[in-house]
Amino acid sequence: xxxxxLAATVIVLAINPVWASAQMQQKPAAQAPAGRATxxxxxAAKSGEFDKLVNAxxxxxxxxxxxxxxxxxxxxxxxxxxxxxxxxxxxxxYYTLDNFAECRDAFRxxxxxxxxxxxxxxxLGLCEFGLKDYDxxxxxxxxxxxxxxxxxxxxxxxARYHAAMLMIRVEQYEQALETLxxxxxxx
Numbered sequence: 001x002x003x004x005x006l007a008a009t010v011i012v013l014a015i016n017p018v019w020a021s022a023q024m025q026q027k028p029a030a031q032a033p034a035g036r037a038t039x040x041x042x043x044a045a046k047s048g049e050f051d052k053l054v055n056a057x058x059x060x061x062x063x064x065x066x067x068x069x070x071x072x073x074x075x076x077x078x079x080x081x082x083x084x085x086x087x088x089x090x091x092x093x094y095y096t097l098d099n100f101a102e103c104r105d106a107f108r109x110x111x112x113x114x115x116x117x118x119x120x121x122x123x124l125g126l127c128e129f130g131l132k133d134y135d136x137x138x139x140x141x142x143x144x145x146x147x148x149x150x151x152x153x154x155x156x157x158x159a160r161y162h163a164a165m166l167m168i169r170v171e172q173y174e175q176a177l178e179t180l181x182x183x184x185x186x187x
Contacts (some may be wrong), residue, residue: 050079057089066093084113091123100130118147122159129162138166157183 057072070093077086091106107124110117125140141163149156160183167176 046079050076050083053079054083054086057086061089061093064096066097069093082113084110084117087113088120091120091127095123095127098130100127103127104131116147118144119149119152119155120144121147122149122152122155125159126162129166134166134169138163138170141166 053072053076057069057076060066060069060072070090073086073090073093077083077090080086087106087109091103091110094100094103094106104124104127107120107127110120111124114120121140122144125137125144128134128137128140141159144159145163149159160179164176164179164183167173167179
């Protein structure tokens with residue numbers, strides 16, 4: 001480890017070691033996606049089926065029955081493929097289960113449907129981090145900073161922390177330090 005890398009690591013831990021440890025362990029809460037890009041409801045015949053699926057999926061999600069929620073949201077997005085929230089909640093459920101490949105795929109669909117959704121880019125980057133796809137992860141975590149993560153405060157801190165770790169990995173120490181300082185000020 002060279003001197004700059006060692007210095008950056010020491011600075012990270014010196015800023016707030018409890019915060020750094022918490023960021024590694026913390027998972028952001030599954031909240032509604034920011035920047036929705038949904039279209040009007042489908043035809044009346046499909047609307048009833050769609051509504052039943054969404055209600056059942058929401059109930060399963062709130063009860064933390066993740067596998068059930070994933071399956072029900074999958075059926076809902078088959079009925080209405082542009083249902084952003086369905087893809088979002090599938091992604092957050094997969095993230096909760098540490099299934100980063102499926103999580104990544106779900107959030108790719110969200111950013112395709114809602115390209116200004118910073119929170120979706122953050123989750124996408126975190127999933128790619130979990131898959132060790134570090135170049136894409138950093139790209140998407142930085143993209144989330146451009147668009148903002150909306151009202152998901154835990155997600156912002158977690159995304160900034162992981163982005164900083166990836167910046168250190170590619171020897172962007174000053175940028176990593178600035179990112180960590182911003183994260184520590186925001187909590």
